Amino acid sequence: MAKTDDAATAAGTAGAGGDRLTPVLRPVRAGNGFEEALEQILQLLRLGLVPGGERLPAERELAERMGISRVTLREVLKVLTDQGLVESRRGRYGGTFVLSRPDTHGEDELRRRLAGVDVEDTLRFREVLEVGAAGLCASHGLTAEDARRLRQALAATHDAPLGAYRRRDTLLHLTLAELSGSPSLTARYAGVRATLNDLLDCIPLLVRNLEHSQQQHTAVVEAVLDGDAEGARAVMREHCEGTAALLRGFLS
Template identity: 80%
Template sequence: MTRTESDGGADDRLTSVLRPVRAGNGFEEALEQILQILRLGLVPGGERLPAERDLAERLGISRVTLREVLKVLQDQRLVESRRGRYGGTFVLARTEAPGEHELRRRVAEVDIEDVLRFREVLEVGAAGLCAAHGLDDGPAGRLREALAGTRDAPLADYRRLDTLLHLTLAELSGSPSLTAQYAAVRARVNDLLDCIPLLVRNLEHSQHQHGALVEAVLDGDADGAREVMREHCGGTAALLRGFLT
């Protein structure tokens, strides 16, 4: 079999998986799809992924964004880049890392889709409530302070301060029941997030969404706040599904 025939066969196997991503979470959703390809074994170890131009076109993203995705996969030792006439991005054979069995056991005990859907319902609801009811100077100051904390956070402390921002929004919704439920589901989300790597590209995107979210809440734009939060939750969900399911 020639290399072209082999690549064509791989392309055929990917048709049902690769699809254009939504504009709001292009990096996260593209990463999710390519991780799904690797987890399903649609491109076995030693074989080459489709060319960058082809992948970028299928996913509806720029080649710059695609290269950021491939860099994450290289850092996780899932693929490697080879130069030359027969170069490209090649899938590496999977070997179980220390602790991976325990990770799989922990993930298997969690209904990831249930956690993600419940989290989205609570987060979107809290954002809408805060914006619709309006925030006085004191609560508005708390929200701005929590946002500033995430902006200045060192990488190792980002998730804790990110959690604080989201929990602050839940508290300011005015519903103690919602706050309690959110605290519980966020703890489960953080357990899942601890199983995947921190990705600087994703954190930068999340921070942009945080700013838009707080602005919408303080402007009293309930529809805008709900939409930004829904998109924000979707980005996290895409990463968790890609790495863990």
């Protein structure tokens, strides 16, 4: 039986080096291995890079990529299991699976997510990082493989069913951040994107807005591939401003 598109994508996440996880999974600093590893895997879940019902990469791969012991990793996974975010399954097709998140569009959940979040600061920081990443990608140029990855991430957003759109949109933006060549920018963007996604989950998906976003995505990628740094920055700034306006409209 052929895999569904999302199942095939998830399978690719755990194999071939787990390209889509690279912006989030990185070696942790000494002294805070448990805390930083927990933060990174929580980011994976919040960003939707491993969707509900799919399996996380194997323990060995996760531990190696974060530079922690299997013992520490199992402590992290136990916390996630206790919180109802993942579950362990035994057997030939076992592993650690992400549990689907419940519908979270109620008013109580909205208030909980907004509590303590400086929306304006999040939106400004996101714009600085996104505009900077687009400009860097265009100015220093991409290898043939990097260009292929970027085109593939863009194509995935065009082909996305509505329910998978935000996850694939996230991956496109994470890919641009990673290809900027700045690991610090990539790490900070992953963090702000997780917060942004929490905010976006509080508002509806609007088809018209998605169509406009897709036009902007295409324009950004074309500018990057053409080496037009000024153009890439301008379109990305416009794109970020559009998202900010939508969030302010719903959340203010």
